[in-house]
Amino acid sequence: MEATILHADLDSFYASVEQRDEPRLRGRPVIVGAGVVLAASYEAKAFGVRTPMPLGRARRLCPQAVVVPPRMAAYSEASKAAYRVFDDMCPFVEGLSIDEAFLDVRGMRRIAGEPVEIAERLRCAVRERVGLPITVGVARTKFLAKVASAVAKPDGLLLVPPDLELEFLHPLPVESLWGVGAVTAEKLRGRGIRTVGQLARVPEEALEAMLGRAQGRHLHALAHNRDPRPVNPRRRRRSIGSQRALGRSPKSPSELDTVAVGLVDRVTRRMRRAGRVGRTVVLRLRFDDFSRATRSHTLPRPTAHTGTILDTTRELLASAMPTIEREGVTLVGISVANLDDDGVLQLVLPLEGHDGVALDEALDEIRERFGQSAVVRAVLLGRDHGLSVPLLPD
């Protein structure tokens, strides 16, 4: 099997868009931030600035950095332009997020050349048509392609030839593996495991004992370079969600409720626009110490009804309140999983005296025509709505 999978990843995406649109920012450390660092240019990263670091800390690390507020509409536009380039280049594009995608160029040699040539053309096209730097990793599997692009950043291209995969993979630090964050890396370091090669020598059972069954298996497979997942351009979303980073100051229950209301509004609206309904409501929290917690509840029937999902979210939030009060919450995320098409939909009795679905639909229509803030819940009046982070189409 040959290396035909490309992982295309726009470099410091938000910061690069700012540098593209404002020549004075080019070559200078740029931080895009709102409370926390959302993106940092490579010039700023050189000073140790990272996402999602609090802005104050980033400023201390890099006092000369230019901090700009995010312009989500511009990023969304740039992302669409980049995806147009991907789609023109190859029919098999699997979007991962606003700024990265997999492309599978298998079988295109005769019409388009070697995968590396296609990758280089892709980089030039994104540079010319979108004005942004992009790094491409080329490999036999998705996982290796993603590792390759991470190694080649910024503005680079790296091919991992099939016969040199283990030579490439094994010297890398364990953090290069998908699913290894600071906590897991620390656990592994405690056992003297620093590189992927060292990890590969640990028996699967021992890894499962160390990290739990699922993660143990997952990392064992990756360290042995096993990743059978194909590039799947029609992959449908399995959940629709939105999250909001909060400052580190303590939040009252009513402030958290307001955040939840905003998030649920946004998520359910996206669900309805995509014609999807879901059954499982998931609340994600991040605490002061960067630990995380997840609560979920599965409803008896799928819905995209704002009222129902908000009720469930509030229950979840209430159940997490003791932890929130103890740990201090810095991020709230809400997603709806277990998605289905709304083709056949169980209708709901208007228990609150009105038909909630009709209300949802009317509000959606108003926002579609007159903009997001044309109709706002009273608790959200005059508030910054949080960043409407641009997303792939649902």
Next chain:
Amino acid sequence: MTDTEIMVGSGMKVSVSRDELVQKLSIVSRAVSTRTTVLVLGGILLRAENGELSLAATDMELSLRTTLDAQVDGEGAVVVPGKMLVELARLLPDEDVVIEHRAEEGVVRVDSGAYSSRLHTYNVEDFPRLPEIGAVGTFSVDKDALLDTVSRVSRSASRDESRPVLTGILARFEAGKLVMAATDSYRLSVKETPMEGEAPELEAIIPARALTEVTRIASAADTLELGVQENQVVFVAGGVTLTTRRIEGQFPNYRQLIPESYEQVVTLPRNDVLEVVRRVGVMAQRNSPIRLRFTEGELTVSAQTQDVGESHESLPVGYVGEPMEIGFNADYLRDGFESVTGDDAEFKLISPLRPAVIQGESDDFTYLVMPIRLPST
């Protein structure tokens, strides 16, 4: 048994009949908590006094208590792991059972014939205090009316804990009648039942699960007593006392959900339609709807699930007017035709996107169900 053993046992000691023990344990065990977070709630409280052994269990929402005759050789109380005691009692070899608490050893001995066992116990002080029944004023209610009413509405109650109010049944005692309503937000059942007796005015949201238990304890009993104390509702029947938490909150205003007029009122042979819905509904798997297509003089019921199969069946009905097709959850539709009585059922329709109502021979019961929106509608 030697004298010294009797001297050691200063705690509870009783002799009871195995069959009666098994029967009474099976009643209270339904309130034993299945959650493992609070261990003592998984226990059954045994208390011996005045020639009786009383049994009690609670999961904090529901409690069940009853007594059995006992030869009491030592008074006292102890909490024993519930599931284990129930399982054990059934298997005991002899009709005579001796239960003895040995507090100093922290165990309960259960002996029967040649069998002897020692179970570890929970602390009696940790067991929740249950409402004192003597202090609650109870009144006698028309048992048959109450049980019939519960059985007609309980299946519309929600099992989803995220909206606690909907897991309850709204019960309203008025002069001369009892009204109960339940809804899971997809269907609504309302039953009014004339009721004899002295029942005072009372309205409470009672967990559907507790009312189902009331049906169980009262069906063979002669009388049923009801009382309310603060946030608790108490039922007494056949020597069993059941207490349940009242659900706080506002029950939806169900009256406004019931349409005032309909486009179509079709009279259907209840039994035939029920059979058809059951048969055809087999092919309505996962979230697939069962479809009812009304044309002049005919109703066609059909269901189809991708990768499973398809079925349909027609029957003659007195339908007049434009053809109409409407989809439902097969279980909800079946529940509706099952909970009405009489040979004929009235099926009342407005449009494929509006609620439908099923009514039986008398109009004191209403089953309202929301349709499933079909792709073409």
